[in-house]
Amino acid sequence: MAISELKLPPGVQACPHDGAEQLAQALAVRVADALRQAIASRGQATLVVSGGRSPVPFFEALAQQALPWAQVLVSLADERWVPVNHAGSNEALVRRHLLRGAAAEARFLSLYQVAGSLEQAAELADAAVAELAPIDVLVLGMGDDGHTASLFPHSPNLHQALQPDCARRVLPMLAPSEPTQRLTLTLPMLTSARLPLLAIQGQAKLNVLTKALMPGEIAQLPIRAFLNSSLEIHWCP
Numbered sequence: 001m002a003i004s005e006l007k008l009p010p011g012v013q014a015c016p017h018d019g020a021e022q023l024a025q026a027l028a029v030r031v032a033d034a035l036r037q038a039i040a041s042r043g044q045a046t047l048v049v050s051g052g053r054s055p056v057p058f059f060e061a062l063a064q065q066a067l068p069w070a071q072v073l074v075s076l077a078d079e080r081w082v083p084v085n086h087a088g089s090n091e092a093l094v095r096r097h098l099l100r101g102a103a104a105e106a107r108f109l110s111l112y113q114v115a116g117s118l119e120q121a122a123e124l125a126d127a128a129v130a131e132l133a134p135i136d137v138l139v140l141g142m143g144d145d146g147h148t149a150s151l152f153p154h155s156p157n158l159h160q161a162l163q164p165d166c167a168r169r170v171l172p173m174l175a176p177s178e179p180t181q182r183l184t185l186t187l188p189m190l191t192s193a194r195l196p197l198l199a200i201q202g203q204a205k206l207n208v209l210t211k212a213l214m215p216g217e218i219a220q221l222p223i224r225a226f227l228n229s230s231l232e233i234h235w236c237p
């Protein structure tokens with residue numbers, strides 16, 4: 001099935017692209033326009049991006065966009081609880097591929113915190129991200145298991161993190177793969193985004209999305225929590 005054939009709920013929109021490079025470029029233009037608008041209205045803009053492997057071409061395309069970067073605050077939807085010099089650090093990925101050239105002037109808000117336990121790190125991150133909401137632009141990814149941010153199926157704290165009135169902005173999560181200890185923004189933080197975007201690539205992820213659009217438990221496919229409000233889904237084969 002092609003993404004254009006999916007029956008999407010009201011507010012959810014599909015944006016198909018021919019390939020990864022086209023998706024990265026189009027998403028960068030879309031995000032940059034929204035950041036410019038936010039800066040024109042409020043003098044600054046907040047951008048929350050995801051980690052993983054696929055966002056690299058998008059980060060590099062966005063870094064090329066002409067923007068008053070000093071007025072942009074960048075942060076992450078989720079982070080692996082590893083220091084920035086660890087190969088799995090999402091912060092390192094953003095610093096390497098997005099915050100470079102003129103974009104290095106943007107301010108970056110770390111989710112990663114040095115602490116004695118993951119729970120303590122989540123409490124510190126919770127306080128640190130208070131200034132993020134409401135988010136102007138959110139770019140989510142999705143795993144083959146239907147997780148988004150670090151909202152992993154059946155993780156401890158998943159139920160709490162997905163409550164629309166969750167009082168925490170950040171909660172600790174456990175991922176099924178290394179690095180397993182994660183920090184994630186919770187549902188109310190993520191859904192505060194004025195422009196929520198989901199970027200996914202490939203048939204396998206389209207199949208997961210198709211399944212997520214069918215009735216079922218949110219805990220099985222946490223992406224479901226984002227399919228009942230406004231969302232722009234950018235997809236390429």
Ligand SMILES: O=C(O)[C@H](O)[C@@H](O)[C@H](O)[C@H](O)COP(=O)(O)O
Pocket residue numbers: 050051052053054055077078079080090140141142143147148149150
């Ligand atoms: O830290 C992370 O791993 C993420 O933020 C995560 O939610 C990611 O977006 C998905 O796992 C998809 O990752 P890919 O796009 O690389 O497949």
